[in-house]
Amino acid sequence: MTLQPNPPQRALRLHRDLDAIWCRPRGLRGWLSSVNHTELGLRFMITAFVFFGIGGLLAMLIRAQLATQGGAFLDAAHFNQIFTMHGSLMMFLFAIPMLEGLAMFLLPKMLGSRDLAFPRLSALGWWCYVLGGLILLAALLGGVAPDGGWFMYTPLSSRAYSPGINADVWLLGITFVEVSAIAAAVEITVTILRMRAPGMALTKMPLFAWYMLGTAAMMLVGFPPLILGSVLLELERAFDWPFFDVARGGDPLLWQHLFWLFGHPEVYIIFLPAAGAISTIIPVMSRVPIMGYGAIVAAILGLVFLSFGLWVHHMFTVGIPHLALAFFSSASALVAVPTAVQIFAWIGTMWRGKPQMRLPMLYLMGFFSTFVMGGLTGVMLAIVPFNWQVHDTAFVTAHLHYVLIGGFVFPMLAAVSYWMPLITGKLQIKSLGQTAFVLIFIGFHGTFFLMHLTGLLGMPRRIDIYPDNSEWVWLNLISSVFGFVMAMGFALFAISLALQVLFGTRARRDPWQAETLEWAAPLPAPSYNFASLPLPGQQGALPLARGEGLLPGAPRPQRETLVVDSISGAPRHVAVLPGNTLLPLVTAGMICAFVLLMLAGLYAVAPLALVGLIVAAWQWHHPAPLHGAPEVKVGPELSLPLHPFVADPLSRTGMTCLLIANGSIFACYLFALGFLSVIAPAWPAPESQVPQIAILPGLVIVAALAAAAALARIPQGAGAMAALALLGVAALALVVMVPLLDDPRLHARDALRAAAMGYVALHVIVGAVLSALCLVQRRDGRISALTSGATAHWRMWLDFSAVTAGIVLALISLQQVLA
Template structure:
């Protein structure tokens, strides 16, 4: 008998059940899922509310970034222009790139994902609604911090990549770089939280019968993207923290005179920066793969090949970051390997494009507005891919590097690969947001203005780049052959902007005068169109069983009946709680019933506390930093201090099948969330280790002369880390027990072991001067990182023990111990690796 079987056997009945027999849900069910009104709307955690917030906020940032781009192009329209001075020009192009890359592209994709995932996989909401709301507020506050730099005349001017040493305190003495580093790092919390939520939601809350092979193709794209975010964003977060620590505390991570290396920043930045290109492209391509079959009337050709290509691209994208650094003096062997990797990524990209073309060839597509944007995407992105193969060749790259040819290539890939699919997706899914259709006539004008304007603007930049025009210059002299090309580029940007403004006009027009959208207005095959737009707050009265990859085409009973009358899971489970189905991650078989939180202010309060702490750092108000983080800690405590619903059996609505609520199982959504979080943590830790190994390899003199950590304490820390790992194993076993007292002992043991490990690591490194060398500073950074995670382990263990001691957790409700077990094991491994690194560094010295 397995652990789960042994656990499930003795589950009690759910005494709170008050559902009626199979039939229409009552008014109470409708009220349970209603969004709060007025100011209380800010407490809503509904995925559709949060998704709209992401989309609207992201589009506002897009308009701001577009306005800044027009200022750049206006400055370059003629030679020797004085429209902007050099400093203002640097601020404008820096903020344009920063907003587009960090505050527009990724958040817009998160908005589509948050809104669409539950509707497409057959869930009533995302599996972690509060996490989605918390991520949005972090994104909003982070963006406000970045934009507020304009108010303090401290807008960053070092480029959206913030290269050092230009962005160090030596050359940027004001707060401009701090606004960028703190605001963007805070906003990135939204990205990594979204990654955890997307992974858990797609894998663990699909409709009954929806196996991995029957998932909508967009879910594969989003799932791979989420894993890429979990691994790709941590290097930038670590790099930003190291750079801010150098600016704020004087730690010499990038100071050459003390063993640092400015190229370390470039490695950490592009370890994020190049996967981000595909993080932006893949969901957009997934939206194309979803929309295209609708307008062709045929399933996507080569579904399996497309999935394999997406997974392959996810892996390959991490092997070509250094092709942005071909001109930095890398060894020839490195140039060869990264050039080969940059070329190889064209293979899975080509597979996807050919799948799209083959789907087009299978029928006669309807030329609606979304279809026009799909065709525009295919044309522009393929051209961008061709120039990508060109810049992957080292000899050509050395000639084109830092020229406008690279600017043209970047925009052909990003605007062609994301902006055009995004506008097509907005037209396609707009009925889901507003219940109305946008204008076909105005939409065609929008497309052609954007298409003509884009190609006029950016095709000319290929030519200016080949004629030698460098990027990031505020003016240029007359007579170099750039004059007419720049004027045409600027005129094209104005035409492109006119198309965007026409879209904005059409959006506000259609809110009042647009045609009411019927049920499934496009004749699509995917589940989000099962209900007439706009779907009810709960998405599905009953969650239907899925037997096909195109359920609305292949299961006629779904569309033949009014949506509220469709049979499925959880129809009788109206017990005044928000619920959805939990499934086996592989097969889609029903596994559990997931209870979801109601509207709450906790995400907003927690995010505000963090924003206050981050923002107060800019003003050096450290007492206010402490207040902000105290508010955040109180918010997190309220978040986790809630009654446990695990340990009861419920009717599923699927025949006689009875399922546990919030099951204690390694296949559960909570366990996948912790695993995803630990993946992010491991990537953060690996980025720090990479920094230390890079400096050890490039600056061996400083590594050899840095005093070693204390070997005795480091050895003891290694031993204690093994004890903490074993306690994590014990906590895992305790998750399947009904006895409370032994589990409290394990919780207290984890807290004590974590405290001992942190103390020994401190004793190991205490004699090493962090200001003596960059190598020593990385050693202290490793300690600080692990100490932070150990502090969380202590806090979590004590909260778990206290909840059990006061009776908030009853026998059979030990799910938190399964979660902290995974956390404790990973933290023990990181602590052990840190202790081992101290020992090895001491031996090498």
């Protein structure tokens, strides 16, 4: 007779087995190869705080420079580099990565999953973020940092006015960092839609997940315009393709449109995760459920939609037609409505409850008083006549900081204070945290409130001295003094966190009595989050810890978690996630090598790094062998198939998200083509010298892509060899067609054609790699009557490639006819 282990022993065994599967090895290699979402989320947040500290030091240099009329600290060249780097660090290397890290850390815990959908993609994003940030910091230390403002307006950022590599560092470095943002957007979207606890329908998700879903959707659509704009400007600087040169058919306003198509949605990309933290913390601190769940979700969706119709309000002074001014002014005022809905829901929640003024709540009070003031000045700036008066003055600087620090930094400080026990397992040191809040709050308002007055008195932004304007002296001096008070507050906040880690008392499980799912994990949270996954309607931490949920323990030595239906949350299959690997680091290293070679001007050698990137990416598609039968028993009465044996795995949803971002890039290209052909003064373009026969290779390209897409529908990947041959024909037709086109240096029309050919060529190359992958998987038996392998992604990519190539050919043909 065999004795059964008692419940504590069984729970201990479950945790031991899970830890052996999900933890990373000790040592440097283990640290470099880790793909666990808890660790990567913490890395993102810690790195973001480091960049925030560096950006804060640069801000103190700016305030020291402006404290006196003559500016005794910096000359104009260094001042330009410092204020450019301050803005770039805060926007691209602090705000976005901070929200990515918070989402990566929290979402699986909130949703009842063991990890994110694509752990290696998270690791790739972190490495791209760190390496891209190091490139920017190295440029700052080397005296070649970007100096054209964090917005890099043309023509000042073109080769004629910025001949060094300063602007190239920004364009290539920030684009490198944006790889991280797109990776995070795909990761977050797929995780929220497909990896919730069984039975958690969309209508039952935590509000934080709704906010992050809206954020990720905006990132998928909003970041591609900046990526496209950066690529076009770098092509102009490196190869003299005149996308922004007025004399040759370009227009500097195209850069502003592309930048602000990203730049204004980014304000709400930053605000929404902060609002998600607010909607999570306020009910807990008020001891009542959130008021108006449905109204808040509707407000989130409204903000996501409206945020893409506001970009021109940054361009009211560039000569926009009056009808467009009226439209964008109205839209800018209208966006205050969904924001107000959320604020009233939060106020109503506090009114119904009894708010406890603990440290997270103090920071939220700072948010209310600050963000509402920033919103009011935002409504003022939405009114065109007022905007004309204060455009590019310190008033706009004050508004920006009230919105970003009030709407993001204060909520993030509240979030860190609230979730710190989940990270460290220890409680905060109260007096230090409260003192830090007081210093930050007083220092912030003392710094930036006075900037409204200096702006109304006419002080421009981005100046380093003002010797003839004595009326600004005292206001600037007071702002600078309070700026250093605020810096001391942030320093004290960092010290309080360090002391909490080192000397804080142990926290019991769920110290805030929140009773939400993330607090069901032990403190600090283990690498696998839950010993078993929640059953529909299951409450409490102990049943999960004892293995009374789904997928208890690790009976098979692999990282298993559940995948559910996107809408209803019904369980669909079991995903086996990849383990620790160096592939993300190697892949990011190849991208970094390409960026460095481009910065060095070694344009002929740089493609070799892309070959290395393809080789590294190829290795991602060699999964570890699966253990057990194709169907897994996940609970007493539930068995589900493993992911290779289903038609709709996580990777299919991920490819859909990636193609949405890709489609946004293509749509922005079409916008650029239409904008220049209608608005740019040097159009119509000179008569093209492209012979009519050049259309024939274009027809071959489109026909080959369409035929390859059709072959991809043959079951079990049987058409992969023929599709690969057709893609070779398409590549040969590209080689024939490119020399027939006009020199892309002659006119923006020709540069746009060349860029479109490059876009099509990239899709042909990726399609060929996917075709070769399907051939290998078919040979190895990973594509069969039961398993689809990479065929679903292959079909989707080829369909997209054929459609976009057809549109490009149609536009080139139309231009030839009209010419």
